[in-house]
Amino acid sequence: MADILIKNGYILTMDPDTGDLKKGEVAIENGRIIYVGLSYNGKADKIIDASGSVVMPGLVNTHNHAGMTLLRGYADDLPLAEWLEDYIWPVEAKLGPEEIYAGVRLACLEMIKSGTTTFADMYIHEQAAARAVEDCGMRAALSYGMIDFGDPERAESSLLKGRNFVKDFNGAANGRISVMYGPHAPHTCSQQFLQDVREQARKDDVKVHIHVLETEAELNQMKEKYGKCSVNMLHDIGFFDSDVLAAHCIWLSEGDMDILAETGVHVSHDPVSNMKTAAGIAPVPQLLEKGVNVSLSTDGCASNNNLDMFGVMKTAALLHKVNSMDLTVIDARKVLEMATVNGAKALGIEAGMIKEGYYGDLIVVDMKRPHLTPLYDVDSHLVYSARGSDVTTVLVDGKVLMENGQVLCMDEYEIMVEASKAAKKTDSQHLIDVLGLNDPSADQ
Ligand SMILES: C[C@H]1O[C@@H](n2cnc3c(N)ncnc32)[C@H](O)[C@@H]1O
Numbered sequence: 001m002a003d004i005l006i007k008n009g010y011i012l013t014m015d016p017d018t019g020d021l022k023k024g025e026v027a028i029e030n031g032r033i034i035y036v037g038l039s040y041n042g043k044a045d046k047i048i049d050a051s052g053s054v055v056m057p058g059l060v061n062t063h064n065h066a067g068m069t070l071l072r073g074y075a076d077d078l079p080l081a082e083w084l085e086d087y088i089w090p091v092e093a094k095l096g097p098e099e100i101y102a103g104v105r106l107a108c109l110e111m112i113k114s115g116t117t118t119f120a121d122m123y124i125h126e127q128a129a130a131r132a133v134e135d136c137g138m139r140a141a142l143s144y145g146m147i148d149f150g151d152p153e154r155a156e157s158s159l160l161k162g163r164n165f166v167k168d169f170n171g172a173a174n175g176r177i178s179v180m181y182g183p184h185a186p187h188t189c190s191q192q193f194l195q196d197v198r199e200q201a202r203k204d205d206v207k208v209h210i211h212v213l214e215t216e217a218e219l220n221q222m223k224e225k226y227g228k229c230s231v232n233m234l235h236d237i238g239f240f241d242s243d244v245l246a247a248h249c250i251w252l253s254e255g256d257m258d259i260l261a262e263t264g265v266h267v268s269h270d271p272v273s274n275m276k277t278a279a280g281i282a283p284v285p286q287l288l289e290k291g292v293n294v295s296l297s298t299d300g301c302a303s304n305n306n307l308d309m310f311g312v313m314k315t316a317a318l319l320h321k322v323n324s325m326d327l328t329v330i331d332a333r334k335v336l337e338m339a340t341v342n343g344a345k346a347l348g349i350e351a352g353m354i355k356e357g358y359y360g361d362l363i364v365v366d367m368k369r370p371h372l373t374p375l376y377d378v379d380s381h382l383v384y385s386a387r388g389s390d391v392t393t394v395l396v397d398g399k400v401l402m403e404n405g406q407v408l409c410m411d412e413y414e415i416m417v418e419a420s421k422a423a424k425k426t427d428s429q430h431l432i433d434v435l436g437l438n439d440p441s442a443d444q
Protein backbone atom coordinates (compact mmCIF):
# COMPACT_ATOMS: atom_id res chain seq x y z
CA MET A 1 0.00 0.00 0.00
CA ALA A 2 1.43 3.34 -1.09
CA ASP A 3 1.52 6.28 1.28
CA ILE A 4 0.54 8.78 -1.38
CA LEU A 5 -0.91 8.53 -4.87
CA ILE A 6 -0.91 11.57 -7.13
CA LYS A 7 -3.55 11.28 -9.86
CA ASN A 8 -4.86 13.08 -12.95
CA GLY A 9 -1.82 15.29 -13.47
CA TYR A 10 0.45 15.90 -16.44
CA ILE A 11 3.59 14.12 -15.27
CA LEU A 12 6.75 15.95 -16.31
CA THR A 13 9.14 13.18 -15.30
CA MET A 14 12.33 14.82 -16.64
CA ASP A 15 13.40 11.20 -17.10
CA PRO A 16 14.59 10.60 -20.66
CA ASP A 17 13.86 6.88 -20.28
CA THR A 18 10.14 7.27 -19.70
CA GLY A 19 9.41 10.70 -21.17
CA ASP A 20 6.50 12.78 -19.94
CA LEU A 21 2.97 11.48 -19.42
CA LYS A 22 -0.03 13.54 -20.48
CA LYS A 23 -2.11 11.97 -17.77
CA GLY A 24 -0.41 9.73 -15.30
CA GLU A 25 0.00 8.69 -11.71
CA VAL A 26 2.84 8.75 -9.22
CA ALA A 27 2.87 6.58 -6.10
CA ILE A 28 5.16 7.16 -3.12
CA GLU A 29 6.04 4.90 -0.25
CA ASN A 30 8.54 5.36 2.56
CA GLY A 31 9.79 8.58 1.05
CA ARG A 32 10.56 7.08 -2.36
CA ILE A 33 8.73 7.01 -5.66
CA ILE A 34 7.52 3.46 -6.23
CA TYR A 35 5.47 3.96 -9.37
CA VAL A 36 5.32 6.33 -12.34
CA GLY A 37 2.93 5.43 -15.13
CA LEU A 38 -0.55 5.62 -16.53
CA SER A 39 -2.41 3.94 -13.69
CA TYR A 40 -1.22 2.59 -10.34
CA ASN A 41 -2.52 -0.83 -9.57
CA GLY A 42 -2.80 -0.50 -5.83
CA LYS A 43 -4.20 1.42 -2.92
CA ALA A 44 -2.86 4.48 -1.16
CA ASP A 45 -3.39 6.12 2.21
CA LYS A 46 -3.73 9.51 0.65
CA ILE A 47 -4.76 10.67 -2.80
CA ILE A 48 -3.65 13.99 -4.26
CA ASP A 49 -5.74 15.13 -7.21
CA ALA A 50 -3.52 17.00 -9.67
CA SER A 51 -6.17 17.72 -12.29
CA GLY A 52 -5.26 20.65 -14.51
CA SER A 53 -1.77 20.66 -13.02
CA VAL A 54 1.74 19.62 -13.88
CA VAL A 55 3.46 17.22 -11.50
CA MET A 56 7.21 17.66 -11.74
CA PRO A 57 10.41 17.10 -9.75
CA GLY A 58 10.93 19.71 -7.03
CA LEU A 59 13.36 22.43 -8.07
CA VAL A 60 16.94 22.23 -6.84
CA ASN A 61 18.56 25.55 -5.92
CA THR A 62 22.30 24.85 -5.87
CA HIS A 63 23.71 28.06 -4.41
CA ASN A 64 22.19 29.96 -1.54
CA HIS A 65 23.05 31.82 1.62
CA ALA A 66 19.64 31.12 3.12
CA GLY A 67 20.09 33.17 6.29
CA MET A 68 20.53 36.24 4.09
CA THR A 69 16.75 36.58 3.82
CA LEU A 70 17.28 38.79 6.87
CA LEU A 71 19.32 41.16 4.68
CA ARG A 72 16.86 41.25 1.78
CA GLY A 73 17.02 44.80 0.43
CA TYR A 74 19.30 45.88 3.26
CA ALA A 75 22.04 47.46 1.12
CA ASP A 76 21.11 47.42 -2.54
CA ASP A 77 22.55 49.07 -5.60
CA LEU A 78 26.12 49.26 -4.31
CA PRO A 79 29.30 47.97 -6.00
CA LEU A 80 29.83 44.30 -5.09
CA ALA A 81 33.04 44.66 -3.05
CA GLU A 82 31.69 47.65 -1.13
CA TRP A 83 28.36 45.87 -0.63
CA LEU A 84 30.06 42.80 0.86
CA GLU A 85 32.90 44.41 2.78
CA ASP A 86 31.27 47.59 4.11
CA TYR A 87 27.69 46.45 4.60
CA ILE A 88 27.05 42.71 4.51
CA TRP A 89 30.05 41.37 6.43
CA PRO A 90 29.86 43.90 9.30
CA VAL A 91 26.16 43.24 9.75
CA GLU A 92 26.59 39.45 9.53
CA ALA A 93 28.90 39.75 12.53
CA LYS A 94 25.89 40.95 14.56
CA LEU A 95 23.76 37.93 13.69
CA GLY A 96 23.81 34.93 16.02
CA PRO A 97 22.42 31.40 15.64
CA GLU A 98 18.91 32.41 16.70
CA GLU A 99 18.73 35.09 14.04
CA ILE A 100 20.09 32.75 11.39
CA TYR A 101 17.56 30.11 12.43
CA ALA A 102 14.78 32.64 11.88
CA GLY A 103 16.28 33.74 8.57
CA VAL A 104 16.67 30.21 7.25
CA ARG A 105 13.12 29.33 8.35
CA LEU A 106 11.92 32.27 6.28
CA ALA A 107 14.06 31.11 3.36
CA CYS A 108 12.62 27.61 3.61
CA LEU A 109 9.08 28.97 3.73
CA GLU A 110 9.76 31.04 0.64
CA MET A 111 11.41 28.15 -1.18
CA ILE A 112 8.65 25.67 -0.35
CA LYS A 113 6.00 28.13 -1.50
CA SER A 114 7.78 28.56 -4.83
CA GLY A 115 8.49 24.89 -5.55
CA THR A 116 12.06 24.37 -4.38
CA THR A 117 12.52 21.09 -2.52
CA THR A 118 16.33 21.05 -2.15
CA PHE A 119 18.92 23.78 -1.75
CA ALA A 120 22.66 24.01 -1.32
CA ASP A 121 23.76 26.53 1.25
CA MET A 122 26.98 28.18 2.37
CA TYR A 123 26.71 30.49 5.34
CA ILE A 124 27.43 31.39 8.95
CA HIS A 125 25.96 29.60 12.00
CA GLU A 126 25.15 26.67 9.76
CA GLN A 127 24.07 24.53 12.73
CA ALA A 128 21.09 26.85 12.99
CA ALA A 129 20.42 26.39 9.28
CA ALA A 130 20.49 22.62 9.79
CA ARG A 131 17.98 22.93 12.61
CA ALA A 132 15.68 25.02 10.40
CA VAL A 133 15.91 22.48 7.57
CA GLU A 134 15.28 19.62 9.95
CA ASP A 135 12.21 21.36 11.38
CA CYS A 136 10.57 22.27 8.08
CA GLY A 137 11.11 19.03 6.16
CA MET A 138 13.12 20.31 3.20
CA ARG A 139 16.23 18.67 1.79
CA ALA A 140 19.54 20.56 1.79
CA ALA A 141 23.28 20.29 1.24
CA LEU A 142 24.70 22.59 3.88
CA SER A 143 28.15 24.03 4.32
CA TYR A 144 29.86 26.37 6.71
CA GLY A 145 31.21 29.38 4.80
CA MET A 146 34.92 29.40 5.63
CA ILE A 147 37.22 32.37 5.07
CA ASP A 148 40.80 32.78 6.36
CA PHE A 149 42.00 35.94 4.52
CA GLY A 150 45.50 34.46 4.79
CA ASP A 151 45.45 34.46 8.59
CA PRO A 152 46.64 31.05 9.92
CA GLU A 153 44.66 31.40 13.14
CA ARG A 154 41.51 32.16 11.24
CA ALA A 155 42.28 29.25 8.92
CA GLU A 156 42.52 26.88 11.83
CA SER A 157 39.36 28.05 13.55
CA SER A 158 37.40 28.14 10.27
CA LEU A 159 38.42 24.63 9.32
CA LEU A 160 37.57 23.40 12.79
CA LYS A 161 34.08 24.89 12.50
CA GLY A 162 33.70 23.29 9.09
CA ARG A 163 34.91 19.91 10.32
CA ASN A 164 32.67 19.93 13.35
CA PHE A 165 29.73 20.82 11.20
CA VAL A 166 30.49 17.98 8.79
CA LYS A 167 30.91 15.52 11.66
CA ASP A 168 27.69 16.52 13.40
CA PHE A 169 25.31 16.93 10.47
CA ASN A 170 26.29 14.48 7.74
CA GLY A 171 23.10 12.57 7.00
CA ALA A 172 21.09 14.42 9.65
CA ALA A 173 17.30 14.76 9.56
CA ASN A 174 16.84 11.22 8.34
CA GLY A 175 19.27 11.78 5.49
CA ARG A 176 17.58 14.94 4.27
CA ILE A 177 20.66 16.94 5.25
CA SER A 178 23.94 16.35 3.51
CA VAL A 179 27.04 18.39 4.22
CA MET A 180 29.74 20.03 2.15
CA TYR A 181 32.91 21.99 2.86
CA GLY A 182 32.43 25.64 1.94
CA PRO A 183 35.70 27.54 1.45
CA HIS A 184 34.33 30.93 0.41
CA ALA A 185 36.40 31.85 -2.67
CA PRO A 186 39.94 31.72 -4.09
CA HIS A 187 40.55 35.40 -3.30
CA THR A 188 39.26 35.30 0.29
CA CYS A 189 41.01 32.04 1.19
CA SER A 190 44.75 31.42 1.10
CA GLN A 191 46.17 28.74 -1.15
CA GLN A 192 47.30 26.74 1.87
CA PHE A 193 43.85 26.90 3.39
CA LEU A 194 42.23 25.78 0.13
CA GLN A 195 44.64 22.84 0.01
CA ASP A 196 43.89 21.90 3.60
CA VAL A 197 40.15 22.04 3.02
CA ARG A 198 40.51 19.99 -0.15
CA GLU A 199 42.45 17.32 1.68
CA GLN A 200 39.97 17.23 4.54
CA ALA A 201 37.04 16.92 2.14
CA ARG A 202 38.68 13.94 0.43
CA LYS A 203 39.35 12.33 3.80
CA ASP A 204 35.77 12.82 4.90
CA ASP A 205 34.34 11.94 1.49
CA VAL A 206 32.38 15.18 1.49
CA LYS A 207 31.76 17.55 -1.42
CA VAL A 208 33.09 21.10 -1.71
CA HIS A 209 31.11 24.26 -2.43
CA ILE A 210 33.00 27.42 -3.46
CA HIS A 211 32.53 30.73 -5.30
CA VAL A 212 34.72 30.94 -8.41
CA LEU A 213 35.39 33.95 -10.64
CA GLU A 214 32.28 35.89 -9.77
CA THR A 215 33.90 39.23 -10.53
CA GLU A 216 36.50 40.74 -12.81
CA ALA A 217 38.12 42.13 -9.66
CA GLU A 218 38.72 38.55 -8.45
CA LEU A 219 40.30 37.67 -11.79
CA ASN A 220 42.65 40.66 -11.59
CA GLN A 221 43.51 40.04 -7.95
CA MET A 222 44.37 36.41 -8.69
CA LYS A 223 46.52 37.32 -11.68
CA GLU A 224 48.40 39.80 -9.55
CA LYS A 225 48.86 37.41 -6.64
CA TYR A 226 49.47 34.11 -8.43
CA GLY A 227 50.10 35.10 -12.04
CA LYS A 228 47.07 33.03 -13.06
CA CYS A 229 43.30 33.01 -12.70
CA SER A 230 41.28 31.22 -10.00
CA VAL A 231 40.54 28.21 -12.17
CA ASN A 232 44.19 27.62 -13.01
CA MET A 233 45.30 28.16 -9.44
CA LEU A 234 42.70 25.73 -8.09
CA HIS A 235 43.49 23.22 -10.81
CA ASP A 236 47.22 23.43 -10.11
CA ILE A 237 46.72 22.60 -6.42
CA GLY A 238 44.56 19.60 -7.29
CA PHE A 239 41.41 21.21 -5.95
CA PHE A 240 39.10 20.31 -8.81
CA ASP A 241 37.23 17.06 -8.96
CA SER A 242 33.72 15.84 -9.66
CA ASP A 243 32.82 16.56 -6.03
CA VAL A 244 33.25 20.33 -6.46
CA LEU A 245 30.34 22.71 -6.88
CA ALA A 246 31.56 26.08 -8.15
CA ALA A 247 29.16 29.01 -8.01
CA HIS A 248 29.11 31.79 -10.61
CA CYS A 249 32.09 30.93 -12.88
CA ILE A 250 31.67 34.09 -14.91
CA TRP A 251 35.15 35.24 -15.89
CA LEU A 252 36.27 32.05 -17.65
CA SER A 253 38.63 31.68 -20.57
CA GLU A 254 38.19 28.88 -23.10
CA GLY A 255 40.97 26.99 -21.31
CA ASP A 256 39.24 27.43 -17.93
CA MET A 257 36.08 25.91 -19.36
CA ASP A 258 38.06 22.93 -20.61
CA ILE A 259 39.53 22.45 -17.13
CA LEU A 260 36.07 22.50 -15.54
CA ALA A 261 34.83 20.01 -18.14
CA GLU A 262 37.81 17.67 -17.76
CA THR A 263 37.76 17.63 -13.98
CA GLY A 264 33.98 17.21 -13.76
CA VAL A 265 33.37 20.33 -11.68
CA HIS A 266 29.69 21.28 -11.36
CA VAL A 267 28.81 24.90 -12.05
CA SER A 268 25.99 26.70 -10.27
CA HIS A 269 24.65 29.54 -12.40
CA ASP A 270 23.09 32.57 -10.64
CA PRO A 271 21.76 34.75 -13.44
CA VAL A 272 19.53 37.03 -11.34
CA SER A 273 22.24 37.72 -8.76
CA ASN A 274 24.86 38.22 -11.45
CA MET A 275 22.70 40.72 -13.28
CA LYS A 276 21.74 42.58 -10.11
CA THR A 277 25.33 42.89 -8.93
CA ALA A 278 26.54 43.57 -12.50
CA ALA A 279 29.07 40.78 -11.98
CA GLY A 280 28.93 39.66 -15.60
CA ILE A 281 27.49 36.84 -17.70
CA ALA A 282 28.65 33.26 -17.21
CA PRO A 283 29.33 31.46 -20.51
CA VAL A 284 26.61 28.91 -19.86
CA PRO A 285 25.90 27.79 -23.45
CA GLN A 286 29.61 27.13 -23.97
CA LEU A 287 29.90 25.26 -20.66
CA LEU A 288 26.94 23.07 -21.56
CA GLU A 289 28.42 22.50 -25.00
CA LYS A 290 31.62 21.27 -23.39
CA GLY A 291 29.66 18.87 -21.21
CA VAL A 292 29.90 20.72 -17.90
CA ASN A 293 26.99 20.02 -15.54
CA VAL A 294 25.40 23.44 -15.03
CA SER A 295 22.64 23.87 -12.45
CA LEU A 296 20.67 26.94 -11.39
CA SER A 297 20.51 28.98 -8.23
CA THR A 298 19.23 32.15 -6.67
CA ASP A 299 22.30 33.06 -4.59
CA GLY A 300 21.52 34.78 -1.29
CA CYS A 301 18.47 36.98 -0.89
CA ALA A 302 20.58 40.10 -0.55
CA SER A 303 21.62 39.83 -4.20
CA ASN A 304 18.47 38.52 -5.90
CA ASN A 305 16.24 39.54 -3.89
CA ASN A 306 14.02 36.50 -3.59
CA LEU A 307 14.37 32.73 -3.76
CA ASP A 308 11.97 32.04 -6.63
CA MET A 309 13.58 29.52 -8.96
CA PHE A 310 10.92 30.19 -11.61
CA GLY A 311 12.29 33.71 -11.87
CA VAL A 312 15.79 32.26 -12.14
CA MET A 313 14.73 29.87 -14.91
CA LYS A 314 13.20 32.62 -17.02
CA THR A 315 16.12 34.95 -16.43
CA ALA A 316 18.65 32.27 -17.37
CA ALA A 317 16.89 31.63 -20.66
CA LEU A 318 16.48 35.29 -21.58
CA LEU A 319 19.96 36.33 -20.52
CA HIS A 320 21.73 33.81 -22.72
CA LYS A 321 19.47 34.41 -25.67
CA VAL A 322 20.10 38.14 -25.74
CA ASN A 323 23.76 37.80 -24.82
CA SER A 324 24.44 35.59 -27.82
CA MET A 325 21.84 37.32 -30.03
CA ASP A 326 20.68 33.81 -30.79
CA LEU A 327 17.46 32.67 -29.24
CA THR A 328 18.08 29.03 -30.05
CA VAL A 329 21.13 28.94 -27.79
CA ILE A 330 19.13 27.61 -24.85
CA ASP A 331 15.57 26.25 -24.84
CA ALA A 332 12.95 25.74 -22.15
CA ARG A 333 13.68 22.02 -21.74
CA LYS A 334 17.37 22.68 -21.15
CA VAL A 335 16.52 25.26 -18.50
CA LEU A 336 14.17 22.83 -16.76
CA GLU A 337 16.93 20.22 -16.80
CA MET A 338 19.32 22.66 -15.19
CA ALA A 339 16.81 23.43 -12.43
CA THR A 340 16.06 19.78 -11.67
CA VAL A 341 18.23 16.95 -13.05
CA ASN A 342 21.49 18.90 -13.13
CA GLY A 343 20.97 20.33 -9.65
CA ALA A 344 20.38 16.90 -8.16
CA LYS A 345 23.43 15.57 -10.00
CA ALA A 346 25.61 18.37 -8.62
CA LEU A 347 24.53 17.50 -5.09
CA GLY A 348 24.68 13.75 -5.66
CA ILE A 349 21.10 13.09 -4.61
CA GLU A 350 18.53 10.78 -6.16
CA ALA A 351 16.12 13.53 -7.09
CA GLY A 352 15.50 15.88 -10.00
CA MET A 353 13.45 13.26 -11.87
CA ILE A 354 10.17 11.52 -11.22
CA LYS A 355 11.57 8.03 -11.43
CA GLU A 356 11.04 4.84 -9.51
CA GLY A 357 13.44 4.59 -6.60
CA TYR A 358 14.06 8.34 -6.47
CA TYR A 359 13.09 10.52 -3.52
CA GLY A 360 9.49 11.60 -3.27
CA ASP A 361 10.50 15.23 -3.84
CA LEU A 362 7.96 16.70 -6.19
CA ILE A 363 5.75 19.66 -6.82
CA VAL A 364 2.36 20.31 -8.35
CA VAL A 365 2.03 23.41 -10.53
CA ASP A 366 -1.50 24.69 -11.22
CA MET A 367 -1.91 25.44 -14.91
CA LYS A 368 -5.48 26.75 -14.55
CA ARG A 369 -4.36 30.33 -14.39
CA PRO A 370 -4.86 33.27 -16.77
CA HIS A 371 -1.16 33.64 -17.51
CA LEU A 372 -0.88 29.93 -18.31
CA THR A 373 -3.88 29.78 -20.69
CA PRO A 374 -4.06 28.37 -23.34
CA LEU A 375 -1.53 25.60 -22.99
CA TYR A 376 0.41 24.30 -26.00
CA ASP A 377 3.75 23.52 -24.49
CA VAL A 378 4.28 22.67 -20.83
CA ASP A 379 8.04 23.35 -20.87
CA SER A 380 7.50 26.77 -22.36
CA HIS A 381 4.88 27.76 -19.79
CA LEU A 382 6.97 26.58 -16.86
CA VAL A 383 10.01 28.56 -17.93
CA TYR A 384 8.58 31.65 -19.64
CA SER A 385 5.30 32.31 -17.90
CA ALA A 386 4.86 30.44 -14.62
CA ARG A 387 5.76 31.94 -11.25
CA GLY A 388 6.66 30.36 -7.96
CA SER A 389 3.19 31.23 -6.68
CA ASP A 390 1.64 28.83 -9.21
CA VAL A 391 3.00 25.93 -7.14
CA THR A 392 0.17 24.52 -5.06
CA THR A 393 1.52 21.32 -3.53
CA VAL A 394 5.03 20.33 -2.44
CA LEU A 395 6.35 16.97 -1.27
CA VAL A 396 9.78 16.26 0.14
CA ASP A 397 10.85 12.78 1.14
CA GLY A 398 7.28 11.68 0.52
CA LYS A 399 5.90 14.14 3.10
CA VAL A 400 3.44 16.83 2.10
CA LEU A 401 4.93 20.20 3.10
CA MET A 402 2.34 22.28 1.27
CA GLU A 403 -1.05 21.22 -0.06
CA ASN A 404 -3.34 23.31 -2.24
CA GLY A 405 -1.40 26.42 -1.31
CA GLN A 406 -1.58 25.70 2.41
CA VAL A 407 1.83 25.37 4.07
CA LEU A 408 1.54 22.48 6.52
CA CYS A 409 5.05 22.33 7.93
CA MET A 410 5.17 25.72 9.58
CA ASP A 411 3.12 28.70 10.60
CA GLU A 412 3.68 31.32 7.92
CA TYR A 413 2.80 34.32 10.04
CA GLU A 414 4.96 33.20 12.93
CA ILE A 415 7.91 32.72 10.57
CA MET A 416 7.55 36.28 9.28
CA VAL A 417 7.23 37.65 12.80
CA GLU A 418 10.36 35.84 13.98
CA ALA A 419 12.36 36.91 10.91
CA SER A 420 11.24 40.51 11.33
CA LYS A 421 12.34 40.44 14.95
CA ALA A 422 15.68 38.89 13.99
CA ALA A 423 16.23 41.60 11.37
CA LYS A 424 16.25 44.15 14.19
CA LYS A 425 19.68 42.79 15.13
CA THR A 426 21.07 44.55 12.06
CA ASP A 427 20.46 47.85 13.93
CA SER A 428 19.36 49.30 10.62
CA GLN A 429 17.67 52.66 10.94
CA HIS A 430 15.66 51.88 7.83
CA LEU A 431 13.77 48.78 8.95
CA ILE A 432 10.04 49.28 8.40
CA ASP A 433 7.65 47.38 10.64
CA VAL A 434 5.30 46.01 7.96
CA LEU A 435 3.75 43.42 10.26
CA GLY A 436 2.86 46.09 12.81
CA LEU A 437 4.81 44.32 15.56
CA ASN A 438 5.56 47.54 17.38
CA ASP A 439 2.05 48.82 17.03
CA PRO A 440 -0.06 47.68 20.00
CA SER A 441 -3.28 48.15 18.03
CA ALA A 442 -2.06 45.44 15.63
CA ASP A 443 -2.59 42.81 18.34
CA GLN A 444 -6.36 43.05 18.19
C1 LIG B 1 29.38 32.74 3.01
C2 LIG B 1 29.62 34.17 2.79
O1 LIG B 1 29.36 34.49 1.41
C3 LIG B 1 28.92 35.82 1.37
N1 LIG B 1 28.25 36.15 0.12
C4 LIG B 1 26.93 36.39 -0.09
N2 LIG B 1 26.69 36.70 -1.36
C5 LIG B 1 27.90 36.67 -1.98
C6 LIG B 1 28.32 36.92 -3.30
N3 LIG B 1 27.45 37.26 -4.28
N4 LIG B 1 29.64 36.81 -3.57
C7 LIG B 1 30.51 36.46 -2.62
N5 LIG B 1 30.18 36.22 -1.35
C8 LIG B 1 28.88 36.32 -1.04
C9 LIG B 1 28.02 35.92 2.57
O2 LIG B 1 27.80 37.25 2.93
C10 LIG B 1 28.77 35.12 3.61
O3 LIG B 1 29.59 35.93 4.38
Ligand SMILES: [Zn+2]
Binds near residue numbers: 063064211299300
Ligand atom coordinates in the same frame (compact mmCIF):
# COMPACT_ATOMS: atom_id res chain seq x y z
ZN1 LIG C 1 27.14 33.21 -3.13
